[in-house]
Amino acid sequence: xxxxxxxxxxxxxxxxxxxxxxxxxxxxxxxxxxxxxxxxxxxxxxxxxxxxxxxxxxxxxxxxxxxxxxxxxxxxxxxxxxxxxxxxxxxxxxxxxxxxxxxxxxxxxxxxxxxxxxxxxxxxxxxxxxxxxxxxxxxxxxxxxxxxxxxxxxxxxxxxxxxxxxxxxxxxxxxxxxxxxxxxxxxxxxxxxxxxxxxxxxxxxxxxxxxxxxxxxxxxxxxxxxxxxxxxxxxx
Amino acid sequence: xxxxxxxxxxxxxxxxxxxxxxxxxxxxxxxxxxxxxxxxxxxxxxxxxxxxxxxxxxxxxxxxxxxxxxxxxxxxxxxxxxxxxxxxxxxxxxxxxxxxxxxxxxxxxxxxxxxxxxxxxxxxxxxxxxxxxxxxxxxxxxxxxxxxxxxxxxxxxxxxxxxxxxxxxxxxxxxxxxxxxxxxxxxxxxxxxxxxxxxxxxxxxxxxxxxxxxxxxxxxxxxxxxxxxxxxxxxxxxxxxxxxxxxxxxxxxxxxxxxxxxxxxxxxxxxxxxxxxxxxxxxxxxxxxxxxxxxxxxxxxxxxxxxxxxxxxxxxxxxxxxxxxxxxxxxxxxxxxxxxxxxxxxxxxxxxxxxxxxxxxxxxxxxxxxxxxxxxxxxxxxxxxxxxxxxxxxxxxxxxxxxxxxxxxxxxxxxxxxxxxxxxxxxxxxxxxxxxxxxxxxxxxxxxxxxxxxxxxxxxxxxxxxxxxxxxxxxxxxxxxxxxxxxxxxxxxxxxxxxxxxxxxxxxxxxxxxxxxxxxxxxxxxxxxxxxxxxxxxxxxxxxxxxxx
Numbered sequence: 007x008x009x010x011x012x013x014x015x016x017x018x019x020x021x022x023x024x025x026x027x028x029x030x031x032x033x034x035x036x037x038x039x040x041x042x043x044x045x046x047x048x049x050x051x052x053x054x055x056x057x058x059x060x061x062x063x064x065x066x067x068x069x070x071x072x073x074x075x076x077x078x079x080x081x082x083x084x085x086x087x088x089x090x091x092x093x094x095x096x097x098x099x100x101x102x103x104x105x106x107x108x109x110x111x112x113x114x115x116x117x118x119x120x121x122x123x124x125x126x127x128x129x130x131x132x133x134x135x136x137x138x139x140x141x142x143x144x145x146x147x148x149x150x151x152x153x154x155x156x157x158x159x160x161x162x163x164x165x166x167x168x169x170x171x172x173x174x175x176x177x178x179x180x181x182x183x184x185x186x187x188x189x190x191x192x193x194x195x196x197x198x199x200x201x202x203x204x205x206x207x208x209x210x211x212x213x214x215x216x217x218x219x220x221x222x223x224x225x226x227x228x229x230x231x232x233x234x235x236x237x238x239x240x241x242x
Numbered sequence: 243x244x245x246x247x248x249x250x251x252x253x254x255x256x257x258x259x260x261x262x263x264x265x266x267x268x269x270x271x272x273x274x275x276x277x278x279x280x281x282x283x284x285x286x287x288x289x290x291x292x293x294x295x296x297x298x299x300x301x302x303x304x305x306x307x308x309x310x311x312x313x314x315x316x317x318x319x320x321x322x323x324x325x326x327x328x329x330x331x332x333x334x335x336x337x338x339x340x341x342x343x344x345x346x347x348x349x350x351x352x353x354x355x356x357x358x359x360x361x362x363x364x365x366x367x368x369x370x371x372x373x374x375x376x377x378x379x380x381x382x383x384x385x386x387x388x389x390x391x392x393x394x395x396x397x398x399x400x401x402x403x404x405x406x407x408x409x410x411x412x413x414x415x416x417x418x419x420x421x422x423x424x425x426x427x428x429x430x431x432x433x434x435x436x437x438x439x440x441x442x443x444x445x446x447x448x449x450x451x452x453x454x455x456x457x458x459x460x461x462x463x464x465x466x467x468x469x470x471x472x473x474x475x476x477x478x479x480x481x482x483x484x485x486x487x488x489x490x491x492x493x494x495x496x497x498x499x500x501x502x503x504x505x506x507x508x509x510x511x512x513x514x515x516x517x518x519x520x521x522x523x524x525x526x527x528x529x530x531x532x533x534x535x536x537x538x539x540x541x542x543x544x545x546x547x548x549x550x551x552x553x554x555x556x557x558x559x560x561x562x563x564x565x566x567x568x569x570x571x572x573x574x575x576x577x578x579x580x581x582x583x584x585x586x587x588x589x590x591x592x593x594x595x596x597x598x599x600x601x602x603x604x605x606x607x608x609x610x611x612x613x614x615x616x617x618x619x620x621x622x623x624x625x626x627x628x629x630x631x632x633x634x635x636x637x638x639x640x641x642x643x644x645x646x647x648x649x650x651x652x653x654x655x656x657x658x659x660x661x662x663x664x665x666x667x668x669x670x671x672x673x674x675x676x677x678x679x680x681x682x683x684x685x686x687x688x689x690x691x692x693x694x695x696x697x698x699x700x701x702x703x704x705x706x707x708x709x710x711x712x713x714x715x716x717x718x719x720x721x722x723x724x725x726x727x728x729x730x731x732x733x734x735x736x737x738x739x740x741x742x743x744x745x746x747x748x749x750x751x752x753x754x755x756x757x758x759x760x761x762x763x764x765x766x767x768x769x770x771x772x773x774x775x776x777x778x779x780x781x782x783x784x785x786x787x788x789x790x791x
Contacts, residue, residue: 022573030580064565090568094628094670111572112608115579200631200778203664207633218635218658225636227669228628 011037012126015056017047017073018088019066027060030115031122044068048076056083057129058122061105063089071103078104084125086118094228098182101229107179124178124235139174141222141233144213146174155213165190166209169202170233173223178235180226206231293335297343300327305350313355320351321376328380332387340384348377406434407525414533420501423533427494427504430526438507442466444500462489462505469493469503477527486510490520492527496534504530567611575604605647609681616674616746627668627753631778634662634697634704637669641676642695648684649693656695663777665704667754672775675747675758679708679771682743686769687712699777707772715762715769723760744771751775 014036016027021042028038039056041047044067051059059077063070074085087100087108097108106125109118137149143156153160153170162170168190173181187196195201206225210217224232304327308316324347332340352362356369364370410430417423424443431439440458442450450466458466465480469491477492487507494502504527508519578600587593635658642654665672683693687710694709715723715730722728723744748758756775762768 020569020573023569023576026573026577026580030576030583033580033583090565090572111568112575112604113572115576115583200664203631203633207635218656219639219642225633225640227632227636227640227673228630 011035012057013037013039013054014122015039015041015047015051015059017041017044017059017065017070018062019043019064020062023062023088026115027118030119034119042066044073044076047073051077051081055081058084058086058126060086060088060118060122063087063100071100074100074103074105082129084122084129086121086125088113088118097226097229098184101180101182102184120178120236124176128176128179139177139233141174141177141235144222146170148174153213160212162209162212165205166212169205169209170213173231173233177233180230180232182230184230186230293331293339294342296335297327297331297339298346300330301343301346301350303327304347305354309354313359316355320355321372321379324348324351324376325380325383328384329387332384333391336391337385337388340388341381344377344380344384347380348373351376403522406430407529410526411529411533414529415536417533417537420534420537423530423537424502427502427530431504431506438509440505441494442503442505444502448500450503458489458505459484462491465489465491466503466505482507488516490523492523494527494530494534496531496538501534568608571604571608571611575601575608578604602647613742613746616750617742625671625749625753627671629666629668629754631664631666632669632672634658634665634706634775637665637667637672637676638695638697638706640669640673641680644673644677645680645684648681651689652684652687653690653692654695655692656697658697659699662697662699663704665775665777667756667775671750672754672756672773675750675773676706676708678743678747679773682771683708683710683712683769686710700774702777702779703774704777705772705774707770709768709770711768713769714765714767715760716765720760720762747771747773 012035014031016024016031016038017040018024018027019042024040024042028040031038039050039054041050044065047059047061050056061070061074065073070087070089074087077083077085084106085104087105088111089096089108090111100108106128107121109121137147139146139148145154147153148171151167151171153162153167169186172186172189183199183202187199187202190205191198191201206223207217210220210223213222214220222234224234226232301324304323308319308323311319328340328343328347331343349362352364352373353360356373357365364373410426413426413430414423417426424441427441431441440462445451450469459482461480461482465478469478477490480489480491481487482489487509490504490506490508492504492506493500494504504523506523508516508523511519578597581587582594582597582601587597638656638658642649642656680693680695687693691711693711696705696707696709698705698707719730722730728745751758751773754775756773759772759774761770761772
């Protein structure tokens with residue numbers, strides 16, 4: 007299927023960072039727009055609405071999180087945050103403010119591209135699209151609520167499936183603890199992350215080849231979980 | 243002797259009795275007067291005898307013009323006119339010249355103006371009454387006037403003292419060091435109390451040095467010598483037996499340090515006078531103590547300012563490191579990663595290996611910088627663990643991912659207990675601690691050797707341990723291991739490193755209420771480092787049961 011190239015807007019005050027990001031995205035078929043500060047970013051995006059925004063937190067005229075809030079006031083465009091050092095609290099705050107994901111500098115280009123693709127896929131997903139989410143050997147059919155690992159059906163409890171379902175809907179993107187707890191549990195249990203930890207452990211035992219070293223259901227420490235969309239080469 | 247003569251005599255006598263009974267000179271005062279006379283006869287004359295003579299001259303000066311006017315007019319003017327020298331004497335010279343003036347005035351009036359003239363006898367009872375009234379009025383008013391004068395004098399003196407004290411405190415306000423203070427005290431004492439005061443500066447061995455001016459008598463010197471320069475020591479009062487003078491010794495000190503002792507001669511005198519002078523000395527000492535306090539506060543503020551500067555410097559260092567170093571690194575790493583995906587580079591083996599080398603070196607540099615950042619984070623006091631219930635498996639997995647490149651040359655085996663309890667920790671910190679231990683294991687053991695990770699559940703603890711087959715640790719090295727930047731002599735030259743790794747690991751674990759222990763069977767026998775962290779008391783089967791609803 008041939009579709010027009012996705013437009014990515016890079017907002018970063020460092021020309022060197024923009025340069026390699028531009029190269030990386032262009033190599034992967036994106037059309038690249040650049041802005042070196044928040045004002046320019048807002049101007050550029052009114053003339054040519056981007057399909058995805060890569061936003062550096064450290065901008066000369068406005069803090070990234072404020073710009074993110076402004077963008078969110080008029081658009082649902084996917085936003086991926088770049089930051090030098092972000093504590094867990096800050097990451098959670100960014101995700102709650104509407105960021106789709108984040109990468110911490112220094113980061114791999116492959117990582118950023120994977121996040122961007124995941125965000126775009128989620129953004130452009132239509133009702134008519136195939137309701138099956140594939141993550142490596144795992145496939146989750148969101149319509150029939152069936153899960154298969156290497157074509158073999160996996161039996162999950164209701165809560166295990168609910169967890170996997172939410173992660174599959176955001177495949178490739180991080181989902182915060184809070185969001186998972188609120189969507190799976192009710193009452194007091196909503197605030198107890200211990201339930202989530204144990205549930206994840208049990209789900210991993212069913213879908214991971216080695217539950218001690220998960221490749222599909224990834225922990226983002228202090229932030230949440232992510233269902234990996236692409237399985238990278240086995241690390242040594 | 244006539245009736246009136248008797249009356250007049252009676253008046254004289256009773257007046258004198260009244261005067262002397264009211265204000266009797268104490269033996270001490272008499273002594274002082276005598277002493278003053280012996281010391282300086284000239285000033286004694288001027289202070290004591292001259293006013294009496296002047297009082298008599300004043301009476302004479304009034305008598306002369308009265309004699310010139312007619313006798314009739316004179317008699318009418320007498321009582322009022324004679325009050326003039328009395329009041330002048332009272333306000334200028336005090337009670338004694340005024341009393342003398344009163345009596346002399348009455349005598350002169352009687353002698354010159356009341357019949358019979360030129361005699362001390364009085365004929366008419368009215369004249370007796372007049373004279374009597376004059377005497378009473380003049381004595382009372384001279385008493386009042388002289389008291390007023392005395393009080394004015396006291397006020398003036400006090401004002402002067404206050405003025406001096408104020409000047410002293412202004413001088414103290416300009417003091418910035420203890421030395422300034424000491425010299426201000428010296429100045430004040432010598433200017434206002436002359437040889438009657440001395441200041442003893444405290445010496446470092448908790449005693450007091452000799453005063454600059456050697457005025458203090460022997461008992462005072464001995465008294466000071468027996469005082470220890472310890473904070474909170476009470477002041478002392480010493481009586482010089484030879485001269486019967488009272489010396490006050492007061493420590494000049496803050497709450498913690500004694501800077502010296504002031505010795506002041508407050509002379510002899512009534513207990514009231516001694517009390518007043520003691521109060522004055524105490525006011526000075528208080529003034530000095532306040533200044534000292536201010537100096538201490540000043541010092542503390544200076545200290546705080548320097549501390550703040552150091553803190554700001556560290557924060558700036560931290561900020562600069564993270565931004566100015568990480569941004570170019572990100573650019574290099576990103577560029578290398580993009581370069582690796584460029585088709586022409588992908589095809590060219592040599593170009594690809596060069597790009598990979600860039601990536602690896604950058605990653606290495608990055609890990610050093612991250613270590614430095616972690617270390618400044620600890621020293622900047624910014625280590626505030628963000629505790630969260632965490633699966634120990636996630637910690638090990640994350641630490642292994644972080645160190646995958648470093649561990650590539652080793653065989654890594656992890657052995658994890660089934661049903662590990664959760665631990666309430668800051669996962670970022672503990673992951674970093676484990677990663678540091680894994681890196682050390684790789685660094686100090688030969689390539690291809692085994693690194694074993696074990697995670698065990700102790701009832702109340704979860705124990706994560708990393709064992710290697712490396713160079714081991716001697717008992718001596720083990721003792722120094724916790725120090726920042728410690729690197730053993732044995733491999734300082736052969737293995738690169740900053741000595742920060744283990745220190746960061748143990749600091750981070752301690753921040754999570756955990757402990758780190760190191761064991762080694764000796765040199766070349768490998769090392770095991772264990773981290774113990776408090777475990778969740780919650781029963782896991784309770785939690786998992788809820789999943790089946």
